[in-house]
Amino acid sequence: MVLVENxxxxxxxxxxxxxxxxxxxxxxEKGETLVILGPSGCGKSTLINALAKTKTIESGRIDYIQDGxxxxxxxxxxxxxxxxxxCGLLPWKTVMENYLLPLKIRHxxxxxxTNKRIEEIxxxxxxxxxxxxxxxxxxxGQVQRAAIARAFILEPDLLLMDxxxxxLDEITREEAQSLFLKIWENYKPTTILVTHSIDExxxxxxxxxxxxxxxxxxxxxxxxxxxxKLFPDEVEYLSIKRTLRDxxxxxxxxxxx
Amino acid sequence: MRKLIKQWEIFIQGFxxxxxxxxxxxxxxxxxxxPNPIDVYKNLNNLFTNDVFLHVFYSLKRIAIGLxxxxxxxxxIGIGMAYSKVxxxxxxxxxxxxxxxxxxxxxxxxxxxxxxxDGSKILIMFLIIVFQVIISVRDSVNNIDSxxxxxxxxxxxxxxxxxxxxxxxxxxxxxxxxxxxxxxTAVAILFFVEGYGTKFGMGYYIIDAxxxxxxxxxxxxxxxxxxxxxxxxxxxxxxxxxxxxxxNK
Numbered sequence: 001m002v003l004v005e006n007x008x009x010x011x012x013x014x015x016x017x018x019x020x021x022x023x024x025x026x027x028x029e030k031g032e033t034l035v036i037l038g039p040s041g042c043g044k045s046t047l048i049n050a051l052a053k054t055k056t057i058e059s060g061r062i063d064y065i066q067d068g069x070x071x072x073x074x075x076x077x078x079x080x081x082x083x084x085x086x087c088g089l090l091p092w093k094t095v096m097e098n099y100l101l102p103l104k105i106r107h108x109x110x111x112x113x114t115n116k117r118i119e120e121i122x123x124x125x126x127x128x129x130x131x132x133x134x135x136x137x138x139x140x141g142q143v144q145r146a147a148i149a150r151a152f153i154l155e156p157d158l159l160l161m162d163x164x165x166x167x168l169d170e171i172t173r174e175e176a177q178s179l180f181l182k183i184w185e186n187y188k189p190t191t192i193l194v195t196h197s198i199d200e201x202x203x204x205x206x207x208x209x210x211x212x213x214x215x216x217x218x219x220x221x222x223x224x225x226x227x228x229k230l231f232p233d234e235v236e237y238l239s240i241k242r243t244l245r246d247x248x249x250x251x252x253x254x255x256x257x
Numbered sequence: 258m259r260k261l262i263k264q265w266e267i268f269i270q271g272f273x274x275x276x277x278x279x280x281x282x283x284x285x286x287x288x289x290x291x292p293n294p295i296d297v298y299k300n301l302n303n304l305f306t307n308d309v310f311l312h313v314f315y316s317l318k319r320i321a322i323g324l325x326x327x328x329x330x331x332x333x334i335g336i337g338m339a340y341s342k343v344x345x346x347x348x349x350x351x352x353x354x355x356x357x358x359x360x361x362x363x364x365x366x367x368x369x370x371x372x373x374x375d376g377s378k379i380l381i382m383f384l385i386i387v388f389q390v391i392i393s394v395r396d397s398v399n400n401i402d403s404x405x406x407x408x409x410x411x412x413x414x415x416x417x418x419x420x421x422x423x424x425x426x427x428x429x430x431x432x433x434x435x436x437x438x439x440x441x442t443a444v445a446i447l448f449f450v451e452g453y454g455t456k457f458g459m460g461y462y463i464i465d466a467x468x469x470x471x472x473x474x475x476x477x478x479x480x481x482x483x484x485x486x487x488x489x490x491x492x493x494x495x496x497x498x499x500x501x502x503x504x505n506k
Contacts, residue, residue, distance in 0.1 A: 052411040075413040084404035092426035102412040134503040
């Protein structure tokens, strides 16, 4: 379980300080897929950066609890996998080298079991023929699948996804989403996915949270009964979708009557 | 490899074209300063009698030391400027001001400070290459996609691992391009820096033949320096093909 407690994050430049998140608290259960929806600039990507340990938090705590043992979330101790918006594959390494690098950095032994895991994940994502290619030799969809595989090969304790499917066309996106879900079912890592898309949130999130524009405030959250179901033809589905859309509208600060 | 073959094709085409123009000019002008290229090629065996490889060796040694010093100093400065706003704020005006200064204009100062021998020659080579290196390294580090850092930092990479796995590979293609451009200038500058305080170097070979009014030898020297320049170009392209396959495809 990941516990975010009273976290505040500020961006500092020479002339000014901008607080993006103020006093945010969250609990992400083990094996849960939490989708964070929110308008641009609401702080959702900043939260992903803080969880990925690429952005320092100003105050508060982010802890990882496993078997009752609570420790501060750390990229040295915990396995944090990330699929950023444009996938973050190192262009100067082949797909396979991209897979091995996180393991090498973590000083993990690359044994038969690792190779078997890589093969299994690559097979299920249909990227075996791409393993010795460089990222620029891949199509957008292939890059996406390669990035998904890299994250799962690490067997992450926490998987972070920052609008990973946003740059894909509709058909490729749907294909990548269902492949993601298929592989996620096998490993079930605790996952946080940030997106703009309500459809994507309803398809991939077991819980959906809407962030407001006011320094990372949580406006709304819902347990998603339609997790893993693509475009169910049900009235309630449409009603949830409508609610999420309403919640995503910008906050009206001064309402004039 | 196809790129290299293409370059050789272009080289041979250019070589034949220049020689044709040269031949026609020598026939039309009919003066000693423009000898018939056939006479020059007939005397190519002078290359072996005049210790020409020693001249090539000395020139390449000066360029190589200048290049190595430029890389040793320029790469860390470029990386420092990209990663540190303070370093960039302090160093960028200095680089911006110094970059366009013709380095040959500094030759008298280099001579006074480092003497007439190799010191001043290497300093000029260094000054020609180092600014290109600094600018290309800084720019290529600045162009690294931030998500690459996100991925590598999230798996716990330390600064040295980031430098080795991200920064250095990312700067390589642009660095090699800037080295290639700088080497062209460095070869051209040999003519100035080997005109004093030495009896070896391709620049010296040309100037010496010129002063002896031995135009055949002078032209042999010019052909030699051109071939060495082209081979250096080719060497950098070869290294680039081997080490930056990911950016060449």
